[in-house]
Amino acid sequence: MKSRFLILGSIVTLIAISAIQAYLIYNTYELKKKTFAMDARNSIAKVYTTQEVDSLSWIYRNDFLNQLELYENSKISKSEVLKNLETTTREINKSFLKLYEEGIKKTDINFDVKIKVSVTDIIILDSLTTVDEKILDSQKDSAIFILGNNFSSKDAMLINKSTWQKELEDSKQFKDLHFKTQIYMNLVDWENVIIKELSVLLILSVLLFAFVIGLLSYSIHNLIKQKRLAEIKTDFINNITHELKTPLSTLAITTKTLTNKYAEGQTEIAKETIQVIDRQNKRLQNLIDQVVNNSVGYDEIDLSLKKFKTIPFLNDIINDYKITLNENVEIVRNFIETDEKIIADKFYLGTAILNLLSNAVKYEGTKIEISYSYNEKVKQHIILVSDNGIGISKRHQKLIFEKFFRVSEKDRHNYKGLGLGLYYSKQIIKAHKGILEVESKENEGSVFKIIIPKQ
Numbered sequence: 520m521k522s523r524f525l526i527l528g529s530i531v532t533l534i535a536i537s538a539i540q541a542y543l544i545y546n547t548y549e550l551k552k553k554t555f556a557m558d559a560r561n562s563i564a565k566v567y568t569t570q571e572v573d574s575l576s577w578i579y580r581n582d583f584l585n586q587l588e589l590y591e592n593s594k595i596s597k598s599e600v601l602k603n604l605e606t607t608t609r610e611i612n613k614s615f616l617k618l619y620e621e622g623i624k625k626t627d628i629n630f631d632v633k634i635k636v637s638v639t640d641i642i643i644l645d646s647l648t649t650v651d652e653k654i655l656d657s658q659k660d661s662a663i664f665i666l667g668n669n670f671s672s673k674d675a676m677l678i679n680k681s682t683w684q685k686e687l688e689d690s691k692q693f694k695d696l697h698f699k700t701q702i703y704m705n706l707v708d709w710e711n712v713i714i715k716e717l718s719v720l721l722i723l724s725v726l727l728f729a730f731v732i733g734l735l736s737y738s739i740h741n742l743i744k745q746k747r748l749a750e751i752k753t754d755f756i757n758n759i760t761h762e763l764k765t766p767l768s769t770l771a772i773t774t775k776t777l778t779n780k781y782a783e784g785q786t787e788i789a790k791e792t793i794q795v796i797d798r799q800n801k802r803l804q805n806l807i808d809q810v811v812n813n814s815v816g817y818d819e820i821d822l823s824l825k826k827f828k829t830i831p832f833l834n835d836i837i838n839d840y841k842i843t844l845n846e847n848v849e850i851v852r853n854f855i856e857t858d859e860k861i862i863a864d865k866f867y868l869g870t871a872i873l874n875l876l877s878n879a880v881k882y883e884g885t886k887i888e889i890s891y892s893y894n895e896k897v898k899q900h901i902i903l904v905s906d907n908g909i910g911i912s913k914r915h916q917k918l919i920f921e922k923f924f925r926v927s928e929k930d931r932h933n934y935k936g937l938g939l940g941l942y943y944s945k946q947i948i949k950a951h952k953g954i955l956e957v958e959s960k961e962n963e964g965s966v967f968k969i970i971i972p973k974q
């Protein structure tokens with residue numbers, strides 16, 4: 520409960536920290552975007568307000584005034600005035616772009632920024648400032664592009680609106696020209712530029728995060744491992760004390776009986792009692808040997824390798840083992856003949872197979888199948904021990920090969936054991952550079968697979 524709370528707490532904290540970090544990075548990005556736009560705007564203003572650009576503007580303005588006069592005198596049409604404006608500005612634009620690009624290069628911005636100047640309205644007002652004439656009307660006509668790059672206004676930012684106002688000299692009455700322009704700027708690929716500038720920050724936070732997540736999962740993993748080890752230790756101590764109790768109490772009683780019987784001179788009964796003492800002593804010795812011998816690692820197992828035929832070897836083991844079984848256990852052999860001999864240590868490999876066999880019987884298998892085949896393609900000897908016993912849940916399958924691990928007694932009947940058999944078998948197979956694995960389904964049975972590669 521406590522560790523679950525701890526793990527949940529750490530995960531929630533980690534998520535909260537991630538959210539804060541993401542929010543901070545997003546804020547930095549937005550701030551950078553604003554600074555970007557401001558810098559770009561200032562640079563454009565610097566370039567656009569030079570004398571050279573002003574002189575260029577006056578070329579098309581003067582030309583426009585001339586055209587307007589022709590129009591007022593009904594010499595040309597309204598559309599011709601606008602057409603002419605477009606033609607003149609197109610010619611000027613080349614020089615404007617050159618001036619603009621040179622100017623922008625001199626400023627300290629390190630990204631590409633384009634501008635577009637267009638006319639939205641051209642209105643002539645009379646002396647009462649009422650509209651006399653609309654040559655270009657933003658309500659009806661689309662704006663005319665005059666200078667810069669003709670990009671779409673949709674992905675651009677409006678940075679300036681201005682009106683060039685000019686009194687027109689007309690002999691009959693006073694007239695005022697209002698020539699309204701708009702300037703748009705387009706920061707080319709600016710998102711990428713910002714991301715590039717933020718990349719060090721981004722990479723660093725991702726790395727830091729990966730590190731923290733790694734550290735956390737390592738700690739959680741360790742915590743779970745420690746907890747499991749503690750449980751295994753308690754189980755083992757309970758098991759071994761239980762196993763020791765029976766022979767020890769038997770010994771205590773028999774010693775007492777022996778003393779009494781000797782005193783009474785009943786040597787025949789005393790002899791039997793000595794045999795009981797001897798058996799219990801052997802049992803104790805056996806238990807201790809099991810713990811000492813079966814808990815060695817694979818690198819401590821000293822194999823004496825021999826080349827032999829697998830099937831006769833398996834038959835010998837099964838035949839010897841069968842004698843110890845009662846009749847309701849059936850053993851089926853399923854061997855595929857091969858000329859390939861196995862190279863192994865007969866004693867150790869036999870011990871591992873016997874462990875699997877006795878587990879199959881202990882965990883309530885009544886039909887046990889032992890299969891053998893040699894896979895020519897991958898050059899492996901494969902021995903399977905299958906049973907129809909109680910099976911092992913998915914959760915426990917990973918753990919059963921650990922030293923002293925036993926499936927908790929709480930969940931099932933009491934089966935005797937110290938949790939060393941599968942650990943030791945795995946170490947033996949590992950010493951043969953092989954693999955021992957399990958496939959099992961609860962209440963259906965288990966299949967243990969030994970793979971020994973051709974040496």
Ligand code: ADP
Binds near residue numbers: 882909919924937938
């Ligand atoms: P032990 O049998 O002494 O407990 P093992 O190392 O041989 O120790 O096995 C570890 C655990 O694996 C056992 O406690 C048991 O729960 C499970 N197990 C092993 N073999 C089988 C099997 N054939 N069927 C079901 N469970 C098995």
